Amino acid sequence: MEDFSLQNIIYLVVGGLIGSGIQWLFGNISNKTSVLKYIVETNNIGVSTDDKTFGSVRVTWQDNNVRNLYITNFVVENGTSKDFENIKFKIYSGDNTLLLNESAVVVDEPYVIPKEEHYEERLHIPKDHEPNQQQIDEYYHSREYELGVFNRGKRLKFSYLCTNPNDDNPPEVFISTPSKGIRLKQNLVPYLVMKPLFGVSVTSSIIVALLLSAVVVILSGLWIKDVWIVASICMIFGLTGQVFAALFCRIFKFLRDLIAG
Structure with a gap:
């Protein structure tokens, strides 16, 4: 019972932090200069x-x-x-x-x-x-x-x-x-220009990728007992996280525009 309660508390805290972080991030992305x-x-x-x-x-x-x-x-x-x-x-x-x-x-x-x-x-x-x-x-x-x-x-x-x-x-x-x-x-480094990924700026996709990586690490650690599977999942997501983050941003923007009309 104690483990179950602790696990629920972790879910609530982590979910709240991630939700607040994503809300803050997209609020700043949509309004910033x-x-x-x-x-x-x-x-x-x-x-x-x-x-x-x-x-x-x-x-x-x-x-x-x-x-x-x-x-x-x-x-x-x-x-x-x-x-x-x-x-x-x-x-x-x-x-x-x-x-x-x-x-x-x-x-x-x-x-x-x-x-x-x-x-x-x-x-x-x-x-x-x-x-x-x-x-x-x-x-x-x-x-x-x-x-x-x-x-x-x-x-x-x-x-x-x-x-x-x-x-x-x-x-x-x-x-x-x-x-x-x-x-x-x-830009003080000529010719070193990072292209947007799926129309999402590099800065935005990196920040979202970090948040998604935290979610993957925490959920994998809680739900999967085999350390090698956890390590493999984290490694794969670490290599491709920016792609998933850019897709997440595109889907989020599409849904937001759809709801806003």
Whole structure:
């Protein structure tokens, strides 16, 4: 009787903790700010110099001499489990860095990323008119975009030819988003990008996998007496737990959306 009572108590405590943990997890997942990670790379194309050994070297852009030229690339990846609509991005530079030519595309797709409407209006130059100083300054120091749909698993690439007219330091070019519920975070390990599993972000699937692993370990220990069977079950689930967790998240989301209508 004592063993039976203790077992029931363990079930209640563990079940309550796991239920509370899952409820807290999905409450935070559904309400938290989405994080889009990006990497940034800057490469030096050339520097104008007068060298005693190699002679005079000049860098030009559109037949104009420039002190230096750099190419800065931003790659933004939607590694979340969400698809975003009408997401905005702003690229801007420091006072000493001028943005020149650009390219903004959806990677592996035949689409360019359009400029934001108000940005286009501000930089619009009427026929037979010259750009004013405010337009010139804004063009050389910022770009603004609005993408209609940014699906999960997709990547965006923003590339800028830029120059520092007053020194040869690396250019200062930054990226941000004013879109609600979204923030950008720089990934300091380039190219190490973890893909969502069944549309579920890696972070979410790992957390759920840990919770499910705890359930498997506890239930196996309570119900199965053969230690080798318990060890085998735990080992198999440990190797495949993230897959089950991702499927669990997908089923949970489907049922939640079905109930919510």
